């Protein structure tokens with residue numbers, strides 16, 4: 001057991017609140033961060049509304065999503081999402097799971113979520129969709145077991161996000177700020193795409209534009225984060 005990086009804790013608290021501020025999460029949804037000093041561990045809040053999360057609510061988990069300190073309070077049921085994605089994707093430092101409503105139409109139809117604007121280029125040629133029925137047809141839509149979490153991680157593959165049929169989305173990043181930014185942009189992109197689809201055939205980003213966005217990935221991500229973090233931490 002060791003003390004986490006204070007900046008990881010501060011940023012994870014901010015991430016919870018930023019995602020609510022931007023309408024990506026409401027009462028449900030969660031965001032986790034890998035412990036870079038101990039990559040087999042990650043940090044996640046106890047089960048609670050994300051907008052109320054403080055540093056004291058963050059708990060340490062192993063990649064089997066068991067709390068390191070056994071006397072933990074009530075925990076999120078869908079922790080396997082985080083543990084199994086961290087296990088499958090060593091490049092991932094942050095996992096956002098939300099039930100973001102704007103994305104649900106793209107979870108439940110054959111219409112692919114595709115990038116409308118340059119900063120959504122990470123969506124690539126269409127976000128993959130995880131259908132829990134491929135793993136478990138019991139009727140429960142939640143991802144609570146390791147097997148379900150592994151299935152979701154397989155659907156995510158090397159992508160930055162994966163839609164979940166009848167449920168929501170996971171968005172990942174190489175840092176907390178990258179995953180949060182992608183989650184906010186995915187929501188905005190979904191709303192823009194739904195509007196555009198009503199008007200007629202949509203001109204999405206081209207192959208060249210998606211490749212250009214990938215090259216510029218990580219460029220100037222701090223400006224939005226710095227503002228968003230300041231805005232939410234001032235409210236605590």
Ligand SMILES: [Zn+2]
Nearest residue numbers: 078097167168
């Ligand atoms: Zn969920």
